[in-house]
Amino acid sequence: METPAAAAPAGSLFPSFLLLACGTLVAALLGAAHRLGLFYQLLHKVDKASVRHGGENVAAVLRAHGVRFIFTLVGGHISPLLVACEKLGIRVVDTRHEVTAVFAADAMARLSGTVGVAAVTAGPGLTNTVTAVKNAQMAQSPILLLGGAASTLLQNRGALQAVDQL
Numbered sequence: 001m002e003t004p005a006a007a008a009p010a011g012s013l014f015p016s017f018l019l020l021a022c023g024t025l026v027a028a029l030l031g032a033a034h035r036l037g038l039f040y041q042l043l044h045k046v047d048k049a050s051v052r053h054g055g056e057n058v059a060a061v062l063r064a065h066g067v068r069f070i071f072t073l074v075g076g077h078i079s080p081l082l083v084a085c086e087k088l089g090i091r092v093v094d095t096r097h098e099v100t101a102v103f104a105a106d107a108m109a110r111l112s113g114t115v116g117v118a119a120v121t122a123g124p125g126l127t128n129t130v131t132a133v134k135n136a137q138m139a140q141s142p143i144l145l146l147g148g149a150a151s152t153l154l155q156n157r158g159a160l161q162a163v164d165q166l
Contacts, residue, residue, distance in 0.1 A: 055080030056087075058146070063088045067117050069108055071101040075121025077148025082119065098125050102132030102145060109141040119146040 033039060052060075058081055062070070070085050071093045072078065082092050095101045098120040105116030116136075120126055126147040136143045 053080055053084075055082075055084040059084035059088050059090060062117060063090060066114055069093055070117045070119055071095060071104040071108070072119045073098050073101055073121070073125065075125055075148060077122045077125075077150070078119045078146065081146065081148075098128035099132045102129045102136065102143065105143045105145075106132060106136040106139065106141045109136070109143055110139070114142070116141065116143045117146070118143065120148065122148045122150060 055078075062085065067090055069091050070082070072082060073095050074082060085092050093101075093104065095104060098118075101118040101120060105118040107116070108114075109116035118129070120129055126145075129145060129147075133143070133145060
């Protein structure tokens with residue numbers, strides 16, 4: 001009795017190997033495109049008609065809610081927000097450490113009865129605020145902490161100070 005493998009012609013392995021090689025190459029190319037953010041760029045287009053960026057939108061909301069001060073340790077991830085706040089008349093108060101910015105926002109909330117706002121840069125800038133945030137929580141102070149982050153396109157790709165902030 002003849003086995004099925006012996007019945008197959010000797011040249012039939014080449015098309016199977018070629019199909020496997022092509023499939024592996026396509027999978028590798030799709031994986032590289034995903035890691036480079038090419039799919040994100042294709043699916044998420046910037047609205048060219050928009051006249052404002054995210055920092056300006058956040059600053060406008062803060063101003064609409066009566067925020068007069070924002071406490072910060074200046075960092076690149078949050079600079080668009082800080083520039084927009086300055087333009088809208090929200091005073092940017094620079095501190096020497098992120099925890100101090102949140103303590104100052106807490107003090108502003110307690111003294112004024114309105115929300116205290118602090119903005120810190122990504123990664124370690126945000127983690128440095130934990131003590132002051134807990135202090136404000138225990139005192140039931142209304143504070144808003146804005147933490148910068150690397151762009152969405154650079155997430156999970158080793159961007160500067162990129163950590164899972166949530």
